[in-house]
Amino acid sequence: MREFKKLTPYRDAFNMMMEDIKELPDFEEIPLDEALGRVLAEDVVSPIDLPPFNRAAVDGYAVRAEDTFQAREYNPVELEVIDEITPGIESKREVTNGRAIMLMTGNKLPKGANAVIMQEHVKRERNRIYVLRPVAPGQNVAFKGEDVRKGEIILEKGRILKPQDVSMLKALGFRSAKVKRKPRVGIIVTGDELIEEFNEEALERGKIIESNSVMLKGLVRQYFGEPHFYGIISDDETKIREVLERAKRECDLVLITGGSAFGERDYAHRFVNLLFHGCTNKPGRPIGYGERVFVMSGYPAAVFAQFHLYVKYALAELVGANYEPGKVKARLTSKVSSSLGRHEFVKVLYEDGKATPLKKKGSGIISALINSNAYLEIPEDSEGYREGEEVWVTFY
Amino acid sequence: MREFKKLTPYRDAFNMMMEDIKELPDFEEIPLDEALGRVLAEDVVSPIDLPPFNRAAVDGYAVRAEDTFQAREYNPVELEVIDEITPGIESKREVTNGRAIMLMTGNKLPKGANAVIMQEHVKRERNRIYVLRPVAPGQNVAFKGEDVRKGEIILEKGRILKPQDVSMLKALGFRSAKVKRKPRVGIIVTGDELIEEFNEEALERGKIIESNSVMLKGLVRQYFGEPHFYGIISDDETKIREVLERAKRECDLVLITGGSAFGERDYAHRFVNLLFHGCTNKPGRPIGYGERVFVMSGYPAAVFAQFHLYVKYALAELVGANYEPGKVKARLTSKVSSSLGRHEFVKVLYEDGKATPLKKKGSGIISALINSNAYLEIPEDSEGYREGEEVWVTFY
Numbered sequence: 029m030r031e032f033k034k035l036t037p038y039r040d041a042f043n044m045m046m047e048d049i050k051e052l053p054d055f056e057e058i059p060l061d062e063a064l065g066r067v068l069a070e071d072v073v074s075p076i077d078l079p080p081f082n083r084a085a086v087d088g089y090a091v092r093a094e095d096t097f098q099a100r101e102y103n104p105v106e107l108e109v110i111d112e113i114t115p116g117i118e119s120k121r122e123v124t125n126g127r128a129i130m131l132m133t134g135n136k137l138p139k140g141a142n143a144v145i146m147q148e149h150v151k152r153e154r155n156r157i158y159v160l161r162p163v164a165p166g167q168n169v170a171f172k173g174e175d176v177r178k179g180e181i182i183l184e185k186g187r188i189l190k191p192q193d194v195s196m197l198k199a200l201g202f203r204s205a206k207v208k209r210k211p212r213v214g215i216i217v218t219g220d221e222l223i224e225e226f227n228e229e230a231l232e233r234g235k236i237i238e239s240n241s242v243m244l245k246g247l248v249r250q251y252f253g254e255p256h257f258y259g260i261i262s263d264d265e266t267k268i269r270e271v272l273e274r275a276k277r278e279c280d281l282v283l284i285t286g287g288s289a290f291g292e293r294d295y296a297h298r299f300v301n302l303l304f305h306g307c308t309n310k311p312g313r314p315i316g317y318g319e320r321v322f323v324m325s326g327y328p329a330a331v332f333a334q335f336h337l338y339v340k341y342a343l344a345e346l347v348g349a350n351y352e353p354g355k356v357k358a359r360l361t362s363k364v365s366s367s368l369g370r371h372e373f374v375k376v377l378y379e380d381g382k383a384t385p386l387k388k389k390g391s392g393i394i395s396a397l398i399n400s401n402a403y404l405e406i407p408e409d410s411e412g413y414r415e416g417e418e419v420w421v422t423f424y
Numbered sequence: 425m426r427e428f429k430k431l432t433p434y435r436d437a438f439n440m441m442m443e444d445i446k447e448l449p450d451f452e453e454i455p456l457d458e459a460l461g462r463v464l465a466e467d468v469v470s471p472i473d474l475p476p477f478n479r480a481a482v483d484g485y486a487v488r489a490e491d492t493f494q495a496r497e498y499n500p501v502e503l504e505v506i507d508e509i510t511p512g513i514e515s516k517r518e519v520t521n522g523r524a525i526m527l528m529t530g531n532k533l534p535k536g537a538n539a540v541i542m543q544e545h546v547k548r549e550r551n552r553i554y555v556l557r558p559v560a561p562g563q564n565v566a567f568k569g570e571d572v573r574k575g576e577i578i579l580e581k582g583r584i585l586k587p588q589d590v591s592m593l594k595a596l597g598f599r600s601a602k603v604k605r606k607p608r609v610g611i612i613v614t615g616d617e618l619i620e621e622f623n624e625e626a627l628e629r630g631k632i633i634e635s636n637s638v639m640l641k642g643l644v645r646q647y648f649g650e651p652h653f654y655g656i657i658s659d660d661e662t663k664i665r666e667v668l669e670r671a672k673r674e675c676d677l678v679l680i681t682g683g684s685a686f687g688e689r690d691y692a693h694r695f696v697n698l699l700f701h702g703c704t705n706k707p708g709r710p711i712g713y714g715e716r717v718f719v720m721s722g723y724p725a726a727v728f729a730q731f732h733l734y735v736k737y738a739l740a741e742l743v744g745a746n747y748e749p750g751k752v753k754a755r756l757t758s759k760v761s762s763s764l765g766r767h768e769f770v771k772v773l774y775e776d777g778k779a780t781p782l783k784k785k786g787s788g789i790i791s792a793l794i795n796s797n798a799y800l801e802i803p804e805d806s807e808g809y810r811e812g813e814e815v816w817v818t819f820y
Contacts, residue, residue, distance in 0.1 A: 064642045078790065080627040085788065115659065116617025118630040134617055134722070134788075136630035175789050183794065190820070191642025192793035195724055199635035199790055201622030221512025221530055226597030231476040234514040234532030239595035246460045246587025263511065326530070328591055354819065356752040357777050381753050392481065392530075393571050394474065394595055397588035398579065420777075423750065424586070 032306030032314070037408060038337065038371035041307040045317045045338060048303060051348040052280060054209035060198055063189045066207035067252060067347045072183040074200050077173035082137040085170045089128040089150060089157055090119075090141035093165040104151065104158035111138070128157055137169055144168035176200065186350035188252075208347040210254040214275035215244050218286040218296065219326055220263045239394070240285045240331050247335050251343040251351075253281070268295045276321065280346055283339065286326035296323045308408055309337050310370040311391040327391035333373040336403065336424060355420040358383035364404075365412035372412075375400035376421055383421050428702030428710070433804060434733065434767035437703040441713045441734060444699060447744040448676060450605035456594055459585045462603035463648060463743045468579040470596050473569035478533040481566045485524040485546060485553055486515075486537035489561040500547065500554035507534070524553055533565055540564035572596065582746035584648075604743040606650040610671030611640050614682040614692065615722055616659045635790070636681045636727050643731050647739045647747075649677070664691045672717065676742055679735065682722035692719045704804055705733050706766040707787040723787035729769040732799065732820060751816040754779035754798075759811045762802040771796035772817055779817050 036044075055069035084090065091107060099105040111121040112130040119129050123140035131137075131144070143163040150157040176182055182200065183193055189205065197205060222238040223230050231237075238260050245255040256279060258271050268284075275282045284296045297305055297316050300323060305316035312334040316323035322342075324334050344351035358376070361384045366372040376383040377400050386396045402421040406412055413419055432440075451465035480486065487503060495501040507517045508526040515525050519536035527533075533540070539559040547554040572578055578596065579589055585601065593601060618634040619626050627633075634656050641651040652675060654667050664680075671678045680692045693701055693712050696719060701712035708730040712719035718738075720730050740747035754772070757780045762768040772779040773796050782792045798817040802808055809815055 060638050061641060064645060076622075076627065079632075079788065081630060083630075083788075085786070115615055116629075116631050134632065170786070170788050175784070175791050182791070191639045191646065192724075192728060192790070192820075194642055195635040195639030196790050196794055198638045199633050199724070201633055203621065219511055223512075225599065226471075231472065232514075233512075234477060234479075235512045236476075236530065237595050237597055239591040242456050242594045243587045243591030245457060246590055249460060250587065328588075328595070332588060354774070355776070378750075380751070388571070390481070390566070392475065392479075392566050394588070394592050395571050395578070398592055424588075 036304040036307045038307050038309045041304045044303045049342045049345045052346050056209050057204045057206050060194050063194050063205040066189050067349045068187040069206045069208050071181045071185050074176045074180050074182045077178045078176040082172050083170050084131050084135045084144045086146045086168045087132045088147040089145045090138050091128045093143040093163050096159050096162045099159040099162050101160045104160050107157050109155045186348050211280035211346040213248045213253040213255050214279035214282040216258045216284040217241050218261045222260050251340045252347045253343050265295045269299050272299050282321040285324040308371045310372050328394050330391040353422040355422050357418050358421045360417050363415045366406040369408050371408050372406040374404050376402050378402040432700040432703045434703050434705045437700045440699045445738045445741045448742050452605050453600045453602050456590050459590050459601040462585050463745045464583040465602045465604050467577045467581050470572045470576050470578045473574045474572035478568050479566050480527050480531045480540045482542045482564045483528045484543040485526050485541045486534050487524045489539040489559050492555050492558045495555040495558050497556050500556050503553050505551045582744050607676035607742040609644045609649040609651050610675035610678040612654045612680040613637050614657045618656050647736045648743045649739050661691045665695050668695050678717040681720040704767045706768050724790045726787040749818040751818050753814050754817045756813050761808040765804050767804050768802040770800050772798050774798040
């Protein structure tokens with residue numbers, strides 16, 4: 029077994045990886061109802077104006093504004109109501125001077141009218157209204173195209189679709205969305221020490237229940253991908269080579285855990301042409317990448333950090349997602365120290381603007397992942413932060 | 425048509441609603457692989473210690489620490505290597521004075537040993553090692569139960585499961601999770617002005633493409649629920665009553681949009697015993713709630729605000745989720761004014777610790793939902809915030 033001769037600085041490794049990953053061209057057309065969380069494959073241009081017509085922004089009466097200029101509470105202006113319309117119905121009448129048409133919020137503004145009086149500002153008596161306040165031209169009218177203009181780019185390629193985006197697409201008349209195909213992500217877990225299920229006797233003998241695959245599946249789903257699990261592979265050169273070759277053929281990205289160090293039984297890096305192997309990030313130093321394969325650690329906390337430091341960005345790039353981890357400011361409730369020369373991934377519990385670094389650390393500690401909800405990164409040239417200092421954290 | 429006589433303050437309405445909503449007792453046992461985002465139905469107690477045994481935290485040699493106390497770079501201590509073990513294998517030998525067993529990270533600490541020397545700190549010659557540095561008892565050992573203790577509550581009821589949680593459950597030997605059943609949420613959309621699909625001629629006549637249902641479906645999915653859409657119902661008293669009764673029977677929660685004001689054609693509130701109707705929140709004032717039915721606005725931006733101010737909390741309560749909207753601090757890039765007596769839901773674009781209030785406002789504006797990514801709330805007694813002030817915002 030030998031050590032990494034030289035660690036690649038995290039930022040350099042990250043950049044090499046990102047330069048190698050290319051956006052996949054594949055897209056698919058899917059019903060809007062299934063589009064949540066998917067990534068737009070092209071800009072969406074609005075085919076219509078929204079609203080599609082000038083419409084009433086309140087319930088009331090469509091009028092010619094100039095008719096109301098003299099209207100006062102104690103000197104109301106009298107207008108004749110020539111029509112009443114219900115939602116979605118267009119009046120066939122025209123508003124001329126001295127006349128009004130009763131309508132509801134959202135109704136198309138009738139011909140001739142240029143303003144709407146709120147119903148609270150008139151008194152109604154049979155087919156007459158008494159206008160108590162003046163309205164200006166355009167008042168209480170939502171204008172054609174004021175929300176969205178026909179021809180406008182309304183959602184950009186790379187957009188990660190939210191409920192409100194899908195609603196907009198629907199409102200503009202789309203029935204489906206052109207989204208990127210989900211990258212197929214192969215997950216391979218290696219290690220003779222791993223067992224699939226609880227077995228007291230095996231645990232006694234020094235085995236460990238494998239738990240990386242289910243975490244990686246979840247993370248891949250969270251970040252645009254479709255996981256495909258190749259199972260637990262024993263530390264056998266031939267078996268690892270075979271499954272790795274199959275996964276490379278079948279998938280857009282491959283994550284292999286447990287074979288990332290330079291142990292005699294860590295084979296993965298021998299079969300992949302790695303651009304880097306062994307980086308300054310901590311935990312998760314023995315990470316390697318090449319040919320769309322990530323060679324990752326065996327410990328869950330290290331795998332988790334490697335995913336957030338590298339893999340999620342690779343996945344975003346594969347689908348061309350406009351993804352930026354949302355960083356928020358937090359005040360540290362205690363000091364965090366970091367080794368010079370290490371890019372540290374520090375787990376914190378964020379609450380009410382404060383970030384508390386987790387006490388239990390180490391790649392082998394899973395509970396720290398559960399008791400934290402965010403991380404901060406401390407680059408190589410920093411020895412850490414003082415208590416009370418403001419730092420940027422990212423949720424997970 | 426009449427106006428709301430008196431608006432219920434948002435906080436009072438919210439509290440009435442929350443007092444009425446009761447957690448559903450139903451749960452289901454599902455495979456871990458499907459548990460992402462689901463809500464735990466009971467506390468999870470660890471059935472084992474994690475690690476299940478004392479184990480090596482580094483690759484190296486298991487020794488008795490006292491054997492190494494005199495070891496120095498230029499005065500190494502010689503030990504005999506009596507065994508070498510590979511991952512998941514337990515040594516059958518015992519470490520006695522003057523002896524060592526070679527092992528790898530994660531290996532069970534052999535009998536008799538109380539520390540591990542990193543391989544970098546020894547020189548190996550055939551079955552001998554020369555120890556160059558002393559190790560203290562316990563050094564480089566991960567102790568049984570240091571991550572999780574047997575009998576410890578590791579995840580609490582109400583936890584919204586993340587990939588790392590599922591990984592922990594797996595590591596503890598669980599194969600499934602007991603989670604709350606997803607509440608079935610009926611969605612009813614009403615309005616004669618609504619059409620299902622693009623139709624230029626109909627839009628000309630004053631119709632609108634219905635887009636609330638697809639937004640609500642997405643929001644319901646985001647917040648623990650399973651949507652069930654009852655379609656677009658015309659403004660017809662009998663039809664609305666029928667579908668509402670059916671939805672109340674079939675669902676745990678019902679959202680009906682478009683019939684929430686007191687218009688002649690707004691029937692929904694007549695068939696539901698509402699605890700409140702018409703509140704100070706803006707937009708979305710004409711909201712009503714009673715008998716697990718939300719009577720909501722017709723405009724997307726109002727529905728969206730109503731969902732975030734009321735409905736998501738109701739859904740969290742139904743599943744007993746430990747849900748708190750994650751509020752983050754942001755500095756306002758411009759002034760926000762708010763009417764006294766209104767609880768305002770202000771859409772902002774959060775970027776790099778700054779929040780920019782959207783210029784386009786109004787219930788009828790969908791684009792503002794798309795161009796923002798968070799909201800801030802301004803309570804009734806505030807007239808708003810100054811430019812540069814720090815506010816709490818919540819992402820959506």
